[in-house]
Amino acid sequence: MLTRRADFLAANAGRRAPMPGFVLLVRDRGDDDASVRLGITVTKKIGNAVIRNRMKRRFRALARELLPEAGIAGADHVLIGRAGGVERDYGALREELRKALRKLGAA
Template sequence: MSESKGGAGLITLNRRADFLAANNGRRAPMPGFVLLVRPRDDGSDAIRIGYTITKKIGGAVIRNRMKRRFRALAAELLPLEGVPGADHVLIGRAGGIERPFDDLRRELAKALAKIRR
């Protein structure tokens, strides 16, 4: 099985095809990241999440730190404010690692509200 269980009932995306499909969904660009959301229409209410941080952002230590921050944000906000039955992808931006965690939390809440509208 190519999907693993993330924190707080979230399923982590692993297949490249899922990431490419999410690229055709709605986008909410924020200073620290870009949020992509695409409804799956498969009858499941499960929220799936994926993370993308490119080497342009930095070395492995920086990318892993950013992924850990994204995982913590997703575990906190997606079960409450995420779109049920949709794939969510967080794409890291260059300024995201320096941003305070509270700013990222506010930006993710704002991005999710924008997507739900």
């Protein structure tokens, strides 16, 4: 899990895949560690704390489900919540994340 601001800023320089519910940033760390790290950020523009926390919980559940097999090894993945993301169907978010991972994995 990403917690340091420097890691989030470094991921911002990586590749991005904007989707309707979120933006996925992926940056190869360049070290010998093949683990997949995740960072989640939802700004205060999205809503109050309850809504932001709900969105983060949904992102964590999506990541647990998809990143082990579809994530890019040795890379940091950052999910940035968008305004329409919390109202979106969970299945739609799953397909969007799968599509974003395929797009960035092929690049």
